[in-house]
Amino acid sequence: MREAYPEPIKVATSEDTQAIASLLAQLSSSAPPFAQTDLEAMVADPAITILAARAGGEIVGITTLVVFRVATGVRAFIDDVVVRDAHRGKGLGEKLVRAAIGQAASLGVQKIDLTSRPSREAANRLYQRLGFEQRETNVYRLVLSAKAAVP
Template sequence: MSDLEIRPAALADIPAIVAMLADDPLGAQRESPDDLTPYTAAFRRLAADPHQHLVVALRAERVVGTLQLTIVPGLSRRGATRSVIEGVRVHADERGSGLGTQLIEWAVAQSRREHCQLVQLTSDATRTDAHRFYERLGFEASHVGFKMVL
């Protein structure tokens, strides 16, 4: 896996990222790869925020994975800073290759560099394979999550 590069996402990476976000049953319902306008606007907001790390994994100069890491300062836990991992996606051709593990390891290492005391993530209740993956990497299912669509 030494041919893998993880770097900050660039505007030119947005089509590949959105394609990966849409490449599963849940993503197919909520993503719109045919209209990149909202994703471009979101990318600009993310790029301007130093607490946001949107990264891509490249193999042979091709985007094969992505994730977003958000650094969240807080008061709870004695003023602990935490990180939140979101939008983890691996291209269909790369699933099972260890790339997902490398992306999560990068996120945990970056969280340590940012002096985070906690790394957290959520995963849709239907993604049981993902739950096993995260547990294998040392994450614990510790909370019940709630959402409200606005």
């Protein structure tokens, strides 16, 4: 089955929601459940592009590109790069990331960031091969619960 070049998801279908939920489960065991309303919100958000690689019409890989403006310019973040196990090793991850880079460039993005767990060795090699450089930085995260007060 021939894979298609990654294209943006423009309509939130239940089939795509199920496929993305399955892919996210492969990416992270701690990922929250992915629902139809999540895909609808992402598709409707002009800052977000979900790129999907398909085989036989079914999504077999995705990545998310988020573009935003800050005081120092237009930036982007690539997240959730994942390819279904049976389709790995065929260059789909690279096609997804290249498509995200191309989309970002067309939107005037000056810098693209992404993060990847060290255990994802193949992904880290891919990002370096595509020109991403490891930054000398600390990444911080604050997890807010629904009941947490903002400091």
